[in-house]
Each structure stands twice: as C-alpha cells, then as structure tokens.
Amino acid sequence: METTSRAVAQAPAAEGGEESPSARRAVDGYLRAPFPWYGLDEAFTGPRWLMQVGTAADGAVEHGSIGHGDEPSVRNEHVAGDDQDAKEKFAVVVTVAANPVRRSADGTGMLEATSVSSAAWLAGVGLLSFTWPGQMDHSLRDDWLEQQTETAWVLADDLDGPDWSTLSLPVDGVPTPFHYRESEFGWVLAGSAEQGVHLGAYGRGMSAYGLAFAVVKDVAEYA
Template structure:
C-alpha cells in the first residue's frame, strides 16, 4: 500500500507568502529606501538645486556624497527618463533626461580624518562631476564589454582635463536663470550629450548633464521641498 502522502494544493499554497504580503513587504522596503535617501539629502548644509517649474516631467533622487566625517559635499537630482547604460544607438537617442548636481562651495581644508588637505571646490568641480556622470550612463554602440572599461578610463581622464580648463576652446558660455537671476554657465556638447557648470550667488556650484533635452531652455531653482523627487 502506498503510504507516502502528496502535498495538496492547499498545503503548497500555505508554504509561500500570499502575493499581497510580498507586495506589502516590497512596498515597505521601497518606502524605507526613499526615507533613507531623503534623510541623506536633508543632512546637507547647503541648498539643493533642480530644474524649475517649467519642467513638468518625472523627478527623482539620485545620490549624495559625504566626507569621512559625514558632512554632505555634493549630490544629484534627476529629471526626465532615468538614464541607463545602453548599447543601442537608437535607445540613446530616445533618452530624455537632465541631471542637476549641487556642490557645496568650500575653501581649501583638511580632510575629515585629518590626514591630508582637500582642494577648494569651484565650478570646475561641478564640471568634472557632470562630465563623469554623463560618461557613467554612456556606452558607445561599437564597444563590447571588454573594451568599455578602457574607453571609460580614457574618457574620464579627458573629462577631468576639460573641467580643469573652463576658459579653454572646448567650452562656450550661456546664460541661464538661477532662482530667476541670469547666471553664466560654461557649456560643452559631445556625441553623448551635454555638460554645463557654473557658480551661484547662493554659495554653491551647479553642474548638469543630459541628453535629449536642450540645455538652452533650462532654468534652475532652489529645491525647498524634496517631495516631488521622492
């Protein structure tokens, strides 16, 4: 006689969490992550900048960077389509986004661990962060995985050199509103998108990068409520 019992459908179902329970836990994790990100931005001792109200698309939080002592130094806010590394040229053409980077203005200072000296932040700092940020979301379609790291290292070094020479021929200037006031930015384009950087009367440096959106029509304002980004 066969004595081995087989699990019934009812028993099998009871071994796994109900779909609504899994959905609820996933929602809780997402909410906790959003709170953690918002808290990181809230710790910054400087104002954040994003696109002004003329932009009506999606907004989202990206990342903040802190020193060894925990003080927030810079961070990014995203607008439009969330960029991703894509190899298809047509996919790159369809992406429409702009990322705004806010960098705290600070003089030459000792590092948080007391072991060295940190350079002063300038508009070049914002330009470097913007240039490297654009590269992080770029993958030329003719490259495979084995070549991309070499390409990225080479292009990152080039971006650093360009950021260190904002008065050079690679850059032009344009005036964009910051809190309604015309502000001069350094601007350059490449086949992968555009980069700009400048300094504000609010004591911060602004960098930005993007593609699919014209930089000439952008305006920046102080973000007093991070709600639309969360």
C-alpha cells in the first residue's frame, strides 16, 4: 500500500474544556474518510483515542487506527518483562478501505488494491512500532525495524500459512472469521467487515479472543 501515514495522536483539550486546534486537526483526517471507522464495541468501557490516518498521494484517506486501553509506550523505554510491560493493556483497531485495483488520480498509473493482507500488514507494523527489543542499541533499531517490517509483509502475504490460525469474532454482531497470530511482542489479527472495509487489530495484555468490533457512531467524540 503506497500510503503516507500521518500521526494524529489525541491531543489534550484546551483550557475551559474547549477542543484544542491540534485535536481538531487530528479528527479532521478521520472525518474526511469516505468509509466507516471501526473500534471495539460498547462492551469495552475504557479509554479510546485516535492514532493515525494513512493517505494516498492525492490526499484521500485510505486507512487509520483507533486505540483502546492504555496508551502503549515503546517497549525499549523499559526492560522487557518488567512491571510496566505487564501493566500495559491495549488493543488498536485498524480500518482499511476495501479498494479494487484502480487508476491513480492523474490517470497515469494503477493503484494497488487493498485486501485482508493489507490490514494484516498494517497491524503487524503497528505492533512493531511499540515493541522493539529493550536491550537493542539505538543504532541498530532502523535495521531491526526494516527486517521486521519485511517479515510482517511476508507473513501478511501468506494468511493461509502455518504462522496464522483462525478465530471467529463478532463484527457488528455478526460472527466473522479472522486470521490470527501471536508473537513475543503481542498479537495481530485481520479480517473483513460487510461495510466495505478490511479490519486489522493488534494488542498486548488484552486477549484477542474476547474482542468484538463495531462501527464507530461518532468519531468526533474521540477528539
């Protein structure tokens, strides 16, 4: 997927409870999407926050992520396996527009189609962004990320391979099949919804087996 991710972490409200300009800009990216956003259903009552949107070269929003639970810290910031790592419980839901192969906006080429593999890759890379090994030297991080990102793509391109299992989770109340895998850093899953989107998810400290997904009724409430 040739998209550009734009960080839009949830910003604090301005004094007096008014929405801050940065929070407004964050939610605007989500509001421009021509597809519905997904998150955990109402059974999850913890914090939720906007993370990032990915855009095509013409600025069209193609995917984005919504976080649930504890905002995760990069695992390198503390020793893996310590109390902080044990306490972090989060799940991130990635929504990807289901697009077929199509012409670019300028008509000069074709844009890559999106699929469940696209959602699996975005979820896998998302998990990596919070989980690089705690004992790794900073100078080696880029090489490690490049290698692991390539591995995430290879895994996402082989969803029927031995590294994945399957499970059924509710999406808008309908049992839906998902591809699922675990690693030492957390878990990743990917599937599709009936609303014209593919869904990816990743997390740590929260069991994937108890999750359920639903359309976000008003994404502006997360700003």
